[in-house]
Amino acid sequence: MTAVYIHIPFCEHICYYCDFNKVFLEGQPVDEYVDLLIKEMEMVTKRHTMSPVETVFVGGGTPTTLNEAQLAKLCSSISRLFPMTENAEFSFEANPGDLSISKLQVMKDYGVNRLSMGVQSFNNELLKKIGRIHTVDDVYQSVNNAKQVGFENVSIDLIFSLPGQTEADFEDTLTKALDLDLPHYSAYSLIIEPKTIFYNLMQKGKLILPGEDAEANMYEKLMSTMEKHGRKQYEISNFAKPGYESRHNIVYWSNEHYFGFGAGAHGYIGETRYANYGPLKKYMQPLQNGDLPTFQQKELSLKEKMEEEMFLGLRKVAGVNKAHFQAKFGQSLDATFANAIDKTIEKGWLESTPESVRLTRRGRFLGNNVFQEFL
CATH class of the missing domain: 1.10.10 (Arc Repressor Mutant, subunit A)
Structure with missing residues (x-):
């Protein structure tokens, strides 16, 4: 299987828990980034014979911070450089509130057929507390917009064990999420990562979390509720109606190969795992000089490959x-x-x-x- 990951690092706001490679959108060279990202994809496809691609995932950051023209330029280049199989999965990550009808239409016109939305909670107070700028109303509006444009394969992400979250609150979020009757849901327990706002608060003793027992109860409630509503758990944090499992993520968990493009993106081709520079300037500079932005390559030993097969596959x-x-x-x-x-x-x-x-x-x-x- 040929899989492609493409990273858009821009965000309109930085969430307090997020440690992904991202930058605040305002004042960034977004047009130049898109051009150089396309250049990276062109350089790599010239070096590799590409078999038809079965899954493309555009993640971030927030890919839907791109405007319609930038989205069209990126999507048309993806279509040109990566011929896809007839039933390929072409996913975009999105934020509720960013999904205007016009942006959705651009994506739909270029063959995007799956959306993954970072909803996290159906409690406006909690959303503010974790640094999200969308509201619950934005979630409903975005899902309606997606359906109006013809997107059927929509997934939402939830986070549980949030600061100040009760078990009853998470149960309410689950109920509201399932009322949307979507084919796929992901739900993750909050992990406090270094270099995040939450990490700094925790170091100062200012972050009160629900605790291990409450977290375990929320996870148990998640599994039993999803099961009851016909969303089969196929991975530790992922639940889907049959046939709607995320094929792109299954590539990662099955320890298969994929290309990674963009600032901070990782890839795994042949025997080698590689990573691109994360900081925007460091990523863009080699491409401006006609070089690839790879800063790290590691050839895996047989032992490492077998270990990865286990700790990824057991998910x-x-x-x-x-x-x-x-x-x-x-x-x-x-x-x-x-x-x-x-x-x-x-x-x-x-x-x-x-x-x-x-x-x-x-x-x-x-x-x-x-x-x-x-x-």
Whole structure:
């Protein structure tokens, strides 16, 4: 499978929890960035024979901060440089409030067929508290606009265990999210990352979080509620109606190859993982001089590839397939990771069948502890 990730680093506002590569939009050289991003894609496609692409994901930052002309320029270049398979998935990340009918129409006209919206909560007070600038009304308006333009495959992201959030509040958010009757939902527990506003507040003792028990209860409520509403959990944080699973993310969790373009983007081609410069100037300068903006390349050893196969693959509810592992690496999964498998089965975190190893329901609560055992 050929997969492509494209990064747009601009945001109209910086959320308090976000550690993705992003910059405040105002005063940035957005037009020049789009031109150089297209140049990077042209340079790479000249060096690689591209088979038809099955999934393109434009993420950020906030890709929908681009205006209609910039969106059209980017999308037309994607279509020109990456011929897609007939049923390819072409996704855009979006913020509620940015999704005007005119922007949606541009995306639709160029073949975008999936939207992923960062909603996070259906509580206006909480949205303010975490640094979001959209309101709940913006969410409803954006979903309506998307449906009006003809987008059926719409996903929303939620975050739980937010500062000051109660279990009842998260339950209310879940109810409102499911009332929209969308085919896909992602929900993540808040993680406090270094270099974020929340991290600084936490260091000063000014960030009050719900605590581990409440977080576990919210996750349990998430899993049972999604199940009840016909959204099957297929990964630790992702739920979908059958056929609407995110094919792009499945590429990552299946440890398959993908191209990464844009400031701070990562890719994995052949034996090599690579990363682009993150800061805008550092990303743009090599391209202005006719060079690629890659600052890091690492060729993976067999051991590293097998470890990645496990800690990425175990995120999927289906787990890691033993026959696939054997075919891919020429080694038995059971023999290679015997100690880690025995240890995690003993703790009730993992189960092993003749076909696969996968997290137990309890193991899903402790994913990072499980993954650590395979490193």
